Amino acid sequence: MSELIINTVATIKPLGKEAMAQAQGRQDMLTKPQGSLGRLEQLSVQLAGVQCKPVPQIKDKAIITMAGDHGVVAEKVGNWPQEVTAQMVYNFLNGGAGINVIARQVDARVIVVDMGVATELESNSQLLSRKVASGTQNIAVGPAMTEDQALKAVEAGIEIVTEEVTKGLDIVGTGDMGIGNTTPSAAICAVMTGRSVIEVTGRGTGLTDEQLAHKVEVIKRALQVNSPDPKKPLDVLAKVGGFEIGGLAGVMLGAAAHHIPVVIDGFISGAAALIATALAPVLKDYLIAAHVSVEQGHKFLLKHMGLKPLLNLDMRLGEGTGAALGIFLAETSAKILAEMATFTEAGVSEKEG
Amino acid sequence: MSELIINTVATIKPLGKEAMAQAQGRQDMLTKPQGSLGRLEQLSVQLAGVQCKPVPQIKDKAIITMAGDHGVVAEKVGNWPQEVTAQMVYNFLNGGAGINVIARQVDARVIVVDMGVATELESNSQLLSRKVASGTQNIAVGPAMTEDQALKAVEAGIEIVTEEVTKGLDIVGTGDMGIGNTTPSAAICAVMTGRSVIEVTGRGTGLTDEQLAHKVEVIKRALQVNSPDPKKPLDVLAKVGGFEIGGLAGVMLGAAAHHIPVVIDGFISGAAALIATALAPVLKDYLIAAHVSVEQGHKFLLKHMGLKPLLNLDMRLGEGTGAALGIFLAETSAKILAEMATFTEAGVSEKEG
Numbered sequence: 001m002s003e004l005i006i007n008t009v010a011t012i013k014p015l016g017k018e019a020m021a022q023a024q025g026r027q028d029m030l031t032k033p034q035g036s037l038g039r040l041e042q043l044s045v046q047l048a049g050v051q052c053k054p055v056p057q058i059k060d061k062a063i064i065t066m067a068g069d070h071g072v073v074a075e076k077v078g079n080w081p082q083e084v085t086a087q088m089v090y091n092f093l094n095g096g097a098g099i100n101v102i103a104r105q106v107d108a109r110v111i112v113v114d115m116g117v118a119t120e121l122e123s124n125s126q127l128l129s130r131k132v133a134s135g136t137q138n139i140a141v142g143p144a145m146t147e148d149q150a151l152k153a154v155e156a157g158i159e160i161v162t163e164e165v166t167k168g169l170d171i172v173g174t175g176d177m178g179i180g181n182t183t184p185s186a187a188i189c190a191v192m193t194g195r196s197v198i199e200v201t202g203r204g205t206g207l208t209d210e211q212l213a214h215k216v217e218v219i220k221r222a223l224q225v226n227s228p229d230p231k232k233p234l235d236v237l238a239k240v241g242g243f244e245i246g247g248l249a250g251v252m253l254g255a256a257a258h259h260i261p262v263v264i265d266g267f268i269s270g271a272a273a274l275i276a277t278a279l280a281p282v283l284k285d286y287l288i289a290a291h292v293s294v295e296q297g298h299k300f301l302l303k304h305m306g307l308k309p310l311l312n313l314d315m316r317l318g319e320g321t322g323a324a325l326g327i328f329l330a331e332t333s334a335k336i337l338a339e340m341a342t343f344t345e346a347g348v349s350e351k352e353g
Numbered sequence: 354m355s356e357l358i359i360n361t362v363a364t365i366k367p368l369g370k371e372a373m374a375q376a377q378g379r380q381d382m383l384t385k386p387q388g389s390l391g392r393l394e395q396l397s398v399q400l401a402g403v404q405c406k407p408v409p410q411i412k413d414k415a416i417i418t419m420a421g422d423h424g425v426v427a428e429k430v431g432n433w434p435q436e437v438t439a440q441m442v443y444n445f446l447n448g449g450a451g452i453n454v455i456a457r458q459v460d461a462r463v464i465v466v467d468m469g470v471a472t473e474l475e476s477n478s479q480l481l482s483r484k485v486a487s488g489t490q491n492i493a494v495g496p497a498m499t500e501d502q503a504l505k506a507v508e509a510g511i512e513i514v515t516e517e518v519t520k521g522l523d524i525v526g527t528g529d530m531g532i533g534n535t536t537p538s539a540a541i542c543a544v545m546t547g548r549s550v551i552e553v554t555g556r557g558t559g560l561t562d563e564q565l566a567h568k569v570e571v572i573k574r575a576l577q578v579n580s581p582d583p584k585k586p587l588d589v590l591a592k593v594g595g596f597e598i599g600g601l602a603g604v605m606l607g608a609a610a611h612h613i614p615v616v617i618d619g620f621i622s623g624a625a626a627l628i629a630t631a632l633a634p635v636l637k638d639y640l641i642a643a644h645v646s647v648e649q650g651h652k653f654l655l656k657h658m659g660l661k662p663l664l665n666l667d668m669r670l671g672e673g674t675g676a677a678l679g680i681f682l683a684e685t686s687a688k689i690l691a692e693m694a695t696f697t698e699a700g701v702s703e704k705e706g
Contacts (some may be wrong), residue, residue, distance in 0.1 A: 037668055040666060102685060135494060346443070348440040349434050
């Protein structure tokens with residue numbers, strides 16, 4: 001463990017109960033039947049607890065989309081060439097990807113990070129380069145990365161989000177890009193939730209039955225070869241994880257340490273959350289699960305962490321696309337709490353009896 | 354039947370198949386695995402069909418929130434005093450209600466209509482007055498309104514949305530306000546779906562078990578006394594409906610006649626949709642079900658119409674709050690289709706094999 005990670009974990013405190021009670025009190029005075037805005041009301045109270053403010057504020061919004069490559073693609077676990085990771089990074093930088101469109105729609109910045117893309121990327125003022133290595137090693141034959149690399153990945157995430165916090169960040173969403181990254185995510189999910197590999201392994205970007213069976217086989221082999229220890233989350237990350245997964249775990253820890261709510265995206269962000277919440281169990285209360293992905297392991301890992309997704313739109317793109325939608329709901333919930341009139345203010349009669 | 358309603362129904366055509374095929378073709382060339390944006394992709398294709406444009410445009414957005422009172426409150430079917438309908442209309446006009454906050458968040462106008470509030474409302478430049486009568490009659494003892502009033506209510510909805518279309522409307526959401534209006538909605542739902550009253554009757558703004566049993570009893574009596582004929586939707590509206598429900602049915606018909614997508618809100622909008630789709634079955638394809646309400650009949654009426662809700666956030670406020678969130682998703686889906694780069698444009702490799 002590094003000092004930065006230890007200190008960050010130690011800084012994450014339980015949610016602000018006083019702010020939550022005040023937020024709930026205000027919700028109950030607003031001109032609507034109590035509870036009638038359902039999960040939007042609960043979300044506003046959670047945000048109050050995270051920010052320790054009775055009326056939370058969501059103005060400065062960002063998605064941190066981290067990219068990394070995976071040596072396990074050598075085992076042919078997917079249908080897309082590895083070069084797509086780098087090509088999609090350029091697409092993010094040019095504003096043409098799904099995450100760019102949805103982030104513009106919700107007025108969130110997209111922060112693109114090279115955590116370990118296999119290709120050498122052209123330098124770009126919009127690209128944060130925190131490349132730990134040019135892709136992980138093949139987890140089917142050995143560990144994905146060294147322990148030191150795992151620490152570096154998590155630290156990068158903490159540092160990047162901390163830098164954003166100093167600029168005034170109010171909420172962060174997590175996103176990923178990495179050809180092959182449902183494979184390490186499924187491996188992490190199996191180890192951390194205790195579910196079988198077959199239960200948590202999905203079709204990624206569109207595998208046939210035969211290809212899916214092969215992917216399950218590869219993940220089983222990765223777990224046998226590496227014996228990751230679920231009690232040591234950074235050991236799991238090093239043995240069967242990915243650089244972008246480690247980076248996202250760091251983003252979550254760093255954000256929570258600064259009272260910033262984290263909207264997590266799909267399966268890959270979920271795997272990162274499994275690592276991060278194992279390091280800091282109280283982090284769970286800072287997380288907002290944007291959606292449940294089609295990728296079948298996602299629902300299990302959310303359940304394991306006690307997180308209930310806001311949306312179920314049959315999405316499975318990653319990049320932070322689901323998280324961006326979740327940020328919209330979070331901002332909406334905060335505005336409801338801040339801007340709706342109370343019964344007294346509006347001169348509306350309350351419920352009888 | 355009136356000429357306006359007959360002509361409007363006759364004007365609603367099947368969705369534009371050519372535009373839908375082109376939209377789907379473009380979706381499949383965008384830089385993401387095909388189908389990976391799930392329901393957002395399907396939604397963009399539906400919008401293309403409704404607008405008959407390969408790349409649908411959602412810029413000018415409005416929620417039409419219609420208010421009306423219900424004579425059946427004499428039977429004590431709810432916990433809120435009738436005066437709240439008028440008080441909430443003022444709250445809408447002052448921008449302090451839930452719908453105002455969410456509509457601002459999605460940049461949609463709120464058009465407030467008095468379809469039949471019991472109180473005489475102060476005139477206001479922001480309020481459309483189409484008052485059919487000062488509240489309906491008590492459906493537990495006779496029809497809610499005359500046939501002529503039912504026609505007037507539906508016509509008002511058609512005229513209001515048509516006026517908006519001439520100003521450039523791209524999408525409309527429906528909303529309601531009316532103390533007691535889950536009672537006529539449940540009555541309509543039972544008649545039109547063939548389900549039992551007990552199945553489709555919910556707790557509205559918060560009834561106890563005893564109060565719920567009484568509400569079921571009142572609705573059963575309303576159906577016995579009035580014998581509404583499910584084959585005659587305007588008869589159902591007149592006998593057990595409401596002025597805002599008729600108005601919203603008119604909004605749906607008028608919008609579809611002008612190729613404007615309609616995002617429907619919760620249980621009351623759903624009851625209006627049952628009337629409107631019975632008049633014009635093809636209208637169904639123009640409707641987007643924003644969410645499924647906590648009000649238990651809602652899921653049954655959506656199923657009856659073959660509509661799948663986008664959201665499930667435990668909401669039950671009405672006003673158009675769910676519809677406003679649905680408008681956000683619709684606009685997002687259209688922007689994805691319009692703004693994402695294709696594989697060729699972005700120089701991204703496609704799936705292998």
